[in-house]
Structures are given as structure tokens and as C-alpha cells.
Amino acid sequence: MPILKEPWKKYKPFKASSTSPLHLPNRQWPDKVIEKAPRWLSSCLRDGNQSLPDPMVRSPPSPMSFCYKSWHPYLCLGTDMCWSNTQNGEEKWRYFKMLCALGYKEIEVSFPSASQIDFDFTRRLIETPGAVPDDVFLQVLSPCRPDLIRRTVESVRGAKNAIIHIYLATSECFRQVVFGYTEEQTLELAVECTKLVRSLTKDDPTTAGTRWQFEFSPECFSDTDPDYALRVCRAVKAAWGPDGAAGDQIIFNLPATVELSTPNIYADLVEYFSTNIGDRESVCVSLHPHNDRGCSVAAAELGQMAGADRVEGCLFGNGERTGNVDLVTLALNLYTQGVSPHIDFSDMNSVIEVVESCTKIPVHPRAPYGGSLVCAAFSGSHQDAIKKGFQNRARLGLSNEDPWAGMPYLPLDPQDIGRNYEAIIRVNSQSGKGGSAFILHSKLQLDLPRGLQVAFSKVVQRRAEELGRELLANEITDLFEETYFLRENPRLSLVDYSISPDRSQSPMPAANGRTQDTKSLIRIFEGVILLDGVEYKLRGRGNGPISSMAASLKDVGIDLDVHDYKEHAIGEGRGVKAASYLECKPTGSKQTVWGVGIHEDVVYSSLLAMLSAASNFLTSRPTSPLLKPVANGPSQETPNIVSVLEEKANGI
Numbered sequence: 072m073p074i075l076k077e078p079w080k081k082y083k084p085f086k087a088s089s090t091s092p093l094h095l096p097n098r099q100w101p102d103k104v105i106e107k108a109p110r111w112l113s114s115c116l117r118d119g120n121q122s123l124p125d126p127m128v129r130s131p132p133s134p135m136s137f138c139y140k141s142w143h144p145y146l147c148l149g150t151d152m153c154w155s156n157t158q159n160g161e162e163k164w165r166y167f168k169m170l171c172a173l174g175y176k177e178i179e180v181s182f183p184s185a186s187q188i189d190f191d192f193t194r195r196l197i198e199t200p201g202a203v204p205d206d207v208f209l210q211v212l213s214p215c216r217p218d219l220i221r222r223t224v225e226s227v228r229g230a231k232n233a234i235i236h237i238y239l240a241t242s243e244c245f246r247q248v249v250f251g252y253t254e255e256q257t258l259e260l261a262v263e264c265t266k267l268v269r270s271l272t273k274d275d276p277t278t279a280g281t282r283w284q285f286e287f288s289p290e291c292f293s294d295t296d297p298d299y300a301l302r303v304c305r306a307v308k309a310a311w312g313p314d315g316a317a318g319d320q321i322i323f324n325l326p327a328t329v330e331l332s333t334p335n336i337y338a339d340l341v342e343y344f345s346t347n348i349g350d351r352e353s354v355c356v357s358l359h360p361h362n363d364r365g366c367s368v369a370a371a372e373l374g375q376m377a378g379a380d381r382v383e384g385c386l387f388g389n390g391e392r393t394g395n396v397d398l399v400t401l402a403l404n405l406y407t408q409g410v411s412p413h414i415d416f417s418d419m420n421s422v423i424e425v426v427e428s429c430t431k432i433p434v435h436p437r438a439p440y441g442g443s444l445v446c447a448a449f450s451g452s453h454q455d456a457i458k459k460g461f462q463n464r465a466r467l468g469l470s471n472e473d474p475w476a477g478m479p480y481l482p483l484d485p486q487d488i489g490r491n492y493e494a495i496i497r498v499n500s501q502s503g504k505g506g507s508a509f510i511l512h513s514k515l516q517l518d519l520p521r522g523l524q525v526a527f528s529k530v531v532q533r534r535a536e537e538l539g540r541e542l543l544a545n546e547i548t549d550l551f552e553e554t555y556f557l558r559e560n561p562r563l564s565l566v567d568y569s570i571s572p573d574r575s576q577s578p579m580p581a582a583n584g585r586t587q588d589t590k591s592l593i594r595i596f597e598g599v600i601l602l603d604g605v606e607y608k609l610r611g612r613g614n615g616p617i618s619s620m621a622a623s624l625k626d627v628g629i630d631l632d633v634h635d636y637k638e639h640a641i642g643e644g645r646g647v648k649a650a651s652y653l654e655c656k657p658t659g660s661k662q663t664v665w666g667v668g669i670h671e672d673v674v675y676s677s678l679l680a681m682l683s684a685a686s687n688f689l690t691s692r693p694t695s696p697l698l699k700p701v702a703n704g705p706s707q708e709t710p711n712i713v714s715v716l717e718e719k720a721n722g723i
């Protein structure tokens with residue numbers, strides 16, 4: 072082929088045939104809303120399976136394998152996820168059980184004429200008591216070839232419920248390129264094969280114990296002249312003879328075998344078919360979109376709006392080439408519109424585990440709903456909005472009326488698919504204060520004041536940049552405990568203390584000139600601290616425990632003014648603790664330091680916060696503060712420099 076200068080000119084825009092119904096001035100589907108779930112057909116074990124490098128049901132292992140880890144069909148790295156053959160059919164068996172548990176009622180289990188293994192798997196399902204729930208239909212697929220149809224029907228003999236599905240491509244391309252058939256020959260073959268299926272199933276009294284359904288797929292429907300597709304299907308319908316009044320429907324499955332156009336065109340085709348096939352109650356219109364252009368979900372949704380009753384697809388969009396339509400996305404798209412899909416994805420992680428281990432294809436981390444990252448927010452703005460969403464829902468009482476309204480960025484409650492809230496907020500160097508604050512709140516029940524959120528987020532940012540990666544939730548809680556000396560404080564600790572009212576003083580006058588109440592009595596802090604391995608005895612005066620301790624610390628060169636103090640309870644009942652947060656400003660400095668204390672005793676918790684702030688003050692300075700000489704002795708005016716270093720006092 073000559074090399075084209077403009078190679079894209081090799082391709083032509085999609086054009087339906089000359090009798091195109093695409094000019095549908097009265098199309099109805101754009102105004103329709105999907106209000107109920109369609110009938111679902113999982114083709115995971117057929118269309119999904121036929122597209123795997125190593126199908127689920129296979130003969131004994133070959134040294135060649137598809138490696139999940141290396142993404143290579145042959146080079147196996149020998150990890151857990153690498154292909155390893157279990158007993159023949161075990162993976163399909165496990166997958167089938169999962170599909171039943173999820174709620175699928177129509178499951179295409181095999182292409183029985185393809186191999187003995189597929190045939191045997193189908194037989195095993197039927198012959199194992201209780202393997203197939205009474206309300207589940209087993210679907211099996213065959214081309215329009217009499218020998219293969221006989222084998223296919225044979226495979227489901229004795230089943231309680233079975234759907235025989237035959238396919239024949241009707242597009243001009245396939246008729247000319249693959250089969251060399253005229254329109255009439257194709258139609259005749261479809262009718263003949265339908266009659267054969269009928270004779271082998273519902274017309275054969277020996278199979279009366281089986282509830283039969285029949286499905287015909289005009290393969291490549293979306294590339295087929297729509298009037299011709301209708302002609303073939305009407306003839307097939309006449310051959311099958313469904314009795315709609317008795318609830319018997321023929322399934323016409325309309326594949327976009329290859330997705331060739333925008334989904335609105337598929338919807339037009341479906342609406343045209345659905346409204347013109349006639350005797351509609353005897354017909355179930357089914358969709359089978361593939362995803363070559365990445366629009367299969369849209370095609371399936373518009374197709375339902377256009378009148379389809381049923382959708383065929385695979386979990387996580389497995390299937391030929393780019394896959395079949397993703398049944399997980401379709402179901403949960405309905406769910407998030409308040410419509411039950413009648414499929415249970417509440418334990419998404421288990422579904423993923425089964426699908427990945429059976430197909431050896433990992434679910435993409437960004438796959439809608441199922442992907443490991445889709446409930447996670449890394450970026451600061453997202454985290455901030457989600458955090459506020461959680462806070463405000465409780466505050467605004469939205470939880471009763473409209474439980475998920477007012478929740479930014481999260482279209483689905485992660486808990487509904489078995490993901491916990493810890494997975495939502497993930498912290499890296501793109502995160503702001505809200506992310507770490509959310510994690511500290513959910514993991515440690517700490518409700519950080521805004522200023523501390525800002526201060527700690529800088530610490531987190533630094534650490535994330537140093538490591539060049541995401542910080543895990545436990546790394547953030549560790550970092551917090553380390554930064555604010557919540558587990559240990561190697562430099563500064565409180566050995567002993569007491570706080571008592573200063574009886575020698577009359578109460579300090581309040582700002583309004585009145586005498587303060589007894590609560591405002593001057594307190595005296597007396598205690599022993601261990602600073603860099605040396606014990607110091609301190610004494611200080613203040614309006615309360617914190618300020619008196621702050622005053623006492625000046626004597627060891629830790630000169631901090633308390634700017635802000637907040638506390639809250641953690642937990643309730645006997646195990647309740649107090650969390651205290653202190654913002655302090657070193658005298659003469661503009662920068663603040665924060666301290667955090669947690670303890671059952673509220674006062675002790677606040678003193679720990681003071682000590683934590685003092686430690687941060689110490690570490691924020693290049694060298695240790697100089698110990699102030701106790702030159703002036705206790706001062707009554709400045710209620711702070713009273714402490715003494717015992718050794719010093721003793722002249723040691």
C-alpha cells in the first residue's frame with residue numbers, strides 16, 4: 072500500500088446505509104430517563120473469556136503464561152498473580168458463583184461447541200445439584216452452523232432454564248468479506264438455524280423440563296442497514312414464534328460488534344429497531360455494545376433510553392479488543408441516580424479479587440467505581456471540600472432528608488461499595504491542610520484548630536517532598552505524634568508538678584475594675600522538669616495552670632506567650648480524654664509554635680500541650696536557649712520568674 076501523506080485519510084466518517092433511518096426528526100430517546108434497571112446478561116464467561124490470552128477454562132498448563140505483573144504474555148515473573156492452572160474450570164466455576172451471588176439472572180456461561188472444556192463446564196453446572204439457582208438462565212452461544220447448534224443445545228440438556236443464542240453477521244462488509252452471502256442467503260440461514268433451534272428445544276417434547284428462551288444476534292448490527300436488520304429479525308421471529316401474551320419473548324440482541332460511531336447514532340438505530348420490529352410485547356430488545364471508541368457505557372445508556380430492555384456486557388469491561396460494556400459502571404450509574412440495579416456491589420473489593428484472579432487482568436486504578444483510586448482525593452482543594460461536606464452534612468441535618476446531597480466530589484458514598492472513609496483522603500505533596508486534618512480526625516479523633524492544621528500541613532508537605540511519594544495515613548499520624556511529642560519527648564518532660572492558688576495575693580483586678588471571682592485567683596505552678604537530661608525545679612505565677620507554667624519556663628530560657636488555647640474531649644464515658652492545643656509566640660518573634668497534649672486529666676493535658684510547645688520552641692532554635700540566671704529572685708509584678716535550678720541554687 073502506498074504511504075499516504077495524510078494517513079488519517081485512509082478512514083472515512085461512519086455512514087449508515089442509503090436507507091438510513093438516522094434522519095429521525097421525531098426521535099424520542101433524548102427526552103427519556105432511565106427509571107428502572109434493564110435485564111442484565113453477563114457475558115464475562117463467554118465474550119470476556121474468549122478474549123483472554125489464557126481463557127479461564129483451559130487444558131493443562133503450558134510453560135507459556137500471561138504474567139499479571141510483567142504485563143507480558145510470555146515472560147512470567149512468577150508472582151502470585153501469574154497464571155497457574157487450577158483444576159480445569161475452577162476459575163469459571165468461582166466466577167459463575169460470584170455472578171449468581173451478585174444477582175445476575177442471565178449468564179452466558181460458554182461457547183460449548185468451541186471446546187470440550189467449555190462443553191464439560193456447562194454440563195458440570197447442570198449436573199451438579201444446586202449449582203445453578205432456580206431463577207438463573209444459562210445462556211450458550213453458537214454460530215449459525217447446524218452441527219455446532221446441535222452440540223450447543225446438547226450442552227444444556229436437562230437445564231432448568233436455558234437461552235440458546237445464535238449469531239450471524241448481517242452487515243454488508245461481513246456478508247461480502249467473510250461469508251460471500253447475499254442478503255437473501257443470510258436471511259435464509261438465520262431462519263433455518265432458528266427453526267433448527269426450535270426443533271431441538273421448545274418443539275422437542277423430550278426437553279420439556281427446560282424453560283427455553285431464544286436469542287438471535289444480527290452481528291455487526293450497528294453497521295447493518297437498519298431496514299435489512301429488521302427484515303432478518305422479523306423472519307427469525309416468525310420462525311421462532313414467540314407467544315408474547317404468554318410471557319414468551321424472543322431476544323433480539325443488537326451488537327455494536329465494533330463501536331463505529333458516536334453513541335447517539337447507536338441510540339437512533341436502537342429506537343428505529345425497537346419501534347419498527349412490531350409485536351413488541353413478544354420481543355426483548357437487547358444491547359451488546361463494545362467499547363472501541365470508549366463510549367460503550369454511553370451507548371448502553373442511550374440505547375436503554377431508546378427502548379432497549381436488556382444489556383449484555385462484562386464486569387469491568389472485559390471482552391474483545393477494548394472490551395464489552397462495563398456492567399459495574401452501568402449498574403452503579405443507575406444506583407447513583409437512586410435506581411436499584413438489583414446487582415449487589417457492596418463488597419467491591421471481593422468482586423475485584425475474583426475478577427482479577429480469574430482473568431489475570433488488573434482492574435485499572437481509575438476504573439469507574441471499582442478502581443482503587445476512584446474514592447481517593449489527593450489534592451488539597453478536593454480534600455478540603457470533602458472534609459467540609461462531611462462536617463456540614465451533619466450540621467445541616469442533610470443526613471436524614473437527602474443523605475448524600477451536599478457532598479462535593481464524591482458521586483457515591485464509598486461505604487456503599489465496601490470502601491472505608493480512610494481510603495478517601497490520601498495525602499501527598501499536592502495536599503493542603505484539610506487532608507491531614509481529615510486523617511487525624513478519622514484516625515485519632517483530633518479536631519485540630521485551623522492554625523494548627525496550617526502549621527502541621529507544612530510539616531507534612533516537607534516530609535512528602537523529602538520522600539517523593541504519598542504519605543500513608545499511619546505515617547501522618549506518626550508524624551503528628553512525633554512533631555508534637557505525643558509519644559515521647561526526648562528533650563523535655565514534666566517529672567512532677569503542683570498547682571495551687573496564691574493565697575498571699577488578693578485577686579487580680581479584672582479589666583472592668585471589679586474584683587475577679589475565685590476562679591481567677593492567681594495560681595502558682597511548682598514543678599520539676601527534665602530538660603536535656605538535667606532536672607530543673609520551676610516555679611511560676613499566672614492566671615491559670617497554663618500561664619503559670621509558661622511563666623515558670625522563662626527561667627530556663629523558654630520565653631513563650633500563650634496566644635490561643637483550645638481543648639476538646641476524645642471519646643466518651645470512662646475512657647474520655649482531653650486533647651489540648653496551644654499556640655504560643657516566643658517573645659519578640661512573629662512566628663508561633665504549637666503544642667499538643669492528650670491526657671485523661673484536662674489540666675495535665677494542657678500542661679503537656681505547654682511542654683509540647685516549649686519543645687517545639689527549643690527545636691525551632693539553632694542552639695539550646697541559654698538558661699536565665701536567677702538574678703532577681705521571685706518578682707511579684709511579673710508573675711513568672713520564680714523558678715530555680717536546684718543545683719544552681721545549691722551552688723553546684
Ligand SMILES: CC(=O)SCCNC(=O)CCNC(=O)[C@H](O)C(C)(C)COP(=O)(O)OP(=O)(O)OC[C@H]1O[C@@H](n2cnc3c(N)ncnc32)[C@H](O)[C@@H]1OP(=O)(O)O
Nearest residue numbers: 118121182184185186214215216238239240249250290328
Ligand atoms: C463477535 C463475537 O464475539 S462472535 C463469537 C466469537 N467466539 C468464538 O469464535 C469463540 C469460539 N470459536 C471457536 O472455537 C471456533 O471459531 C469455532 C469452533 C466456532 C469454529 O471453528 P472452525 O470450524 O475451525 O472455524 P473458524 O473459526 O476457523 O472459522 C469460522 C468459520 O465459521 C464461519 N462463521 C463465522 N461466524 C459464523 C456465523 N455466525 N454463522 C455461521 N458461520 C460462521 C466463517 O465464515 C468460517 O467459515 P469457513 O471455514 O467456511 O470460512
Ligand SMILES: CC(C)C(=O)C(=O)O
Nearest residue numbers: 238288290291326328
Ligand atoms: C456474538 C455477538 C453477540 C457478539 O459478541 C458481538 O457481536 O460482539
Ligand SMILES: [Mg+2]
Nearest residue numbers: 118328359391
Ligand atoms: Mg461481543
